[in-house]
Amino acid sequence: MRNNYSRLILIVALLIAAISTTTQAQDPIIQTKFTADPAPIVHKGTVYLYAGHDEDNASGFLMKDWLLYTSTDMVNWTDHGPVADLSYFKWAEAGKDGIRNGAWAAQCIERNGKFYLYCTVQGRGIGVLVSDSPYGPFIDPIGKPLITPGHDDIDPSVFIDDDGQAYLYWGNPNLWYVKLNKDMISYSGEMVKDKSIMKVKGQPDPFHYQEGPWVYKKNGHYYNAYASTCCPEGMAYAMSNSPTGPWEFKGYIMKPDKRSSGNHPGIIDYKGKSYVFGFDYKLNFALVNKHRERRSVCVAELKYNPDGTIQELPWWYEGAALKPAGVLNPYKRTEAETIAWSEGLKTVKSDQVGMYVTSVHNNDYIQVKAVDFKKGAKSFEVIAASLKGGKVELRLDDRNGTLIGVCEVGNSDGSDRWKTFRTEVKKIKGVHNLFLVFKGEEGELFNFDCWKFKR
Numbered sequence: 462m463r464n465n466y467s468r469l470i471l472i473v474a475l476l477i478a479a480i481s482t483t484t485q486a487q488d489p490i491i492q493t494k495f496t497a498d499p500a501p502i503v504h505k506g507t508v509y510l511y512a513g514h515d516e517d518n519a520s521g522f523l524m525k526d527w528l529l530y531t532s533t534d535m536v537n538w539t540d541h542g543p544v545a546d547l548s549y550f551k552w553a554e555a556g557k558d559g560i561r562n563g564a565w566a567a568q569c570i571e572r573n574g575k576f577y578l579y580c581t582v583q584g585r586g587i588g589v590l591v592s593d594s595p596y597g598p599f600i601d602p603i604g605k606p607l608i609t610p611g612h613d614d615i616d617p618s619v620f621i622d623d624d625g626q627a628y629l630y631w632g633n634p635n636l637w638y639v640k641l642n643k644d645m646i647s648y649s650g651e652m653v654k655d656k657s658i659m660k661v662k663g664q665p666d667p668f669h670y671q672e673g674p675w676v677y678k679k680n681g682h683y684y685n686a687y688a689s690t691c692c693p694e695g696m697a698y699a700m701s702n703s704p705t706g707p708w709e710f711k712g713y714i715m716k717p718d719k720r721s722s723g724n725h726p727g728i729i730d731y732k733g734k735s736y737v738f739g740f741d742y743k744l745n746f747a748l749v750n751k752h753r754e755r756r757s758v759c760v761a762e763l764k765y766n767p768d769g770t771i772q773e774l775p776w777w778y779e780g781a782a783l784k785p786a787g788v789l790n791p792y793k794r795t796e797a798e799t800i801a802w803s804e805g806l807k808t809v810k811s812d813q814v815g816m817y818v819t820s821v822h823n824n825d826y827i828q829v830k831a832v833d834f835k836k837g838a839k840s841f842e843v844i845a846a847s848l849k850g851g852k853v854e855l856r857l858d859d860r861n862g863t864l865i866g867v868c869e870v871g872n873s874d875g876s877d878r879w880k881t882f883r884t885e886v887k888k889i890k891g892v893h894n895l896f897l898v899f900k901g902e903e904g905e906l907f908n909f910d911c912w913k914f915k916r
Contacts, residue, residue: 488778489743489757490538493800493808493818495519496528497756498566498616498673499727499738502595508532508731509595510738511544511569511578515755522754524564527580529596534787535731535760536830540798542810545578545590545599552605553582566616566673566725569595570645572627577645579607579617579629586610587617587631589646602646612637612652616725619645620676622704630685633672635659638705657707658685658699667710669697673725676704679735682769686714686726686737693717694724696739698771711770714763715739718776722752728763732786735763741777785831788892792836792916795829797843797909801894802828814844814879818909821851826860826898834889838914842883845870846908851901853912855886857893865889870907879910886914 489496495515502509510530516523526546530538547553547561555561563583570577578590578599586606590599608614613632619641621627627641629648636655639648658668673688683704689697695717699708714726714737727738738760745755759777766772774780789795797818798808805825810816818827843853853868866886873880899906 488759489741490760491530491540491758491800492744492803493540493798493806494528495744495755496758497524497740498725499740499758499760500566500568501727501729501736501738502569502571503729503731504571504595506533508535508729509569510538510758511567512758513564513566513756514543517755519755520753522565522583523562524583525561526564527567527578534785534789534831535736535783536785537789537799537801539796540800540808540816541596542808542816544597545580547582549590549599549601550580550582550585550588551601553585553588568618568675568727570619570621570627571595572621572645575645577619579619581615581617581631582606583615584610586614587629591646607646607648608639608652616673618674618676620678620704622678626704628676628704630674630676632674634670636670636674636685636687653705655706655708657709668699668708675726675728677728678704679730679765680769684728684771686728688724688726689713690717692722693719694722696724696726696737698726700769713773714771715774715776720746720776723756734786735765736760736783737763737774739777743778788831788833789829791832791834791838791895791914794911794913796911797827799829800827801830811877813877814910819905821899821906821909823851823899823901823903823906826896828860829895829897831892832895833892834914835891836916838886838889838916840883840915841866841868841886841912842881842915843868843870843912844879844881844910846873846876846879846910847906848872848874848876849902849904849906851899851906854896854898854900856896856898857889858896859894860896860898862896873907876908 497513500511512528526543529541529544532538565581567580576592587608589607592599618630630638636658639652669690671688671691675686683701686698688694696714699710701708721741724739740756744757764772798816807820850871855866856862868884
């Protein structure tokens, strides 16, 4: 029998199956795990999305690691699994049960060829990890918290100004900042509690600042986006002429909505457009009719007015779907965990093949968007592992769309014994959404590592 998480995805698919083929927003962008607190960066033409990870069985916050996803088109996201976990911080002792929880919001930034990941370690401060690659491996270079407990120490946001000065921001219920040194793992001067955005008892609070600051600069304006108004939380923003304020409240990026108690902005520019990431609880509520801390990352296009102010967005799944910011090359190896939308699937990691797709059952599927068949195709192949096997139906533009081929996945003598399976395909040209629909007998069919077409 399927576990609760697989049943969750089945219910989601029944409720919102139309999302993948209509003009509704692609919400959420990750369906194989619960994800939270998105922190995107752009590096050498790729979007790296770092995210928190709510465990499947969470009722309260239960977070042990930080995940990484990448995309070059904003619609297909490749799962790279955990990029770090709480064991990386030796000073963050485990609880009495030996389990390390509390891997809260993190943000990554690149400087001089190194990548710095600032991580909330719940109740124990903010730590920093460093790597030579956005994929890791990351290490703790200082062996202690960068920001010690007692300073509203959650939700770090890091920004490097044009003059090279780096700033670290954080805080709930107050906004704090400090100037980082060039080494990015130490700071100079005092930690400053921002007074322009502070709540004053007995006075109106125009900012509605809660937590999750995201500071950036665009066209000469400094922006501070944040989780706003509680609870539920929306996303609001303030602007300034300085990275240290004073900040002037400008309005909502997205108003609070009773369908989600929280939100958490992450904003980037990519291929000529701007995007805002956040989260909702749509997958959670598809399973249970009560609030649990199991969140799902979403993304929408962000637009600015001529004066630099931000145009307010509708709630996540009431907005327009993103247009692909590129096409996918089907003639190169594509990881099975590269997904625009999926049903019933999970992703796991092994030492042998890295990340792969598992929990594959009859009628589950993967959708990959904007696949460019400009050179045609003669055959299709997958690498899979199984004792049972099944079939992969290849369909265009809809899960019940035009069938161009069926790949038989046979017995490979084990769920960790990987083998290549091939089939011929019908003539195909143009850019299409590709659906890989899995068919077979009851129970788990096979594990799925990668695929590609051949001309």
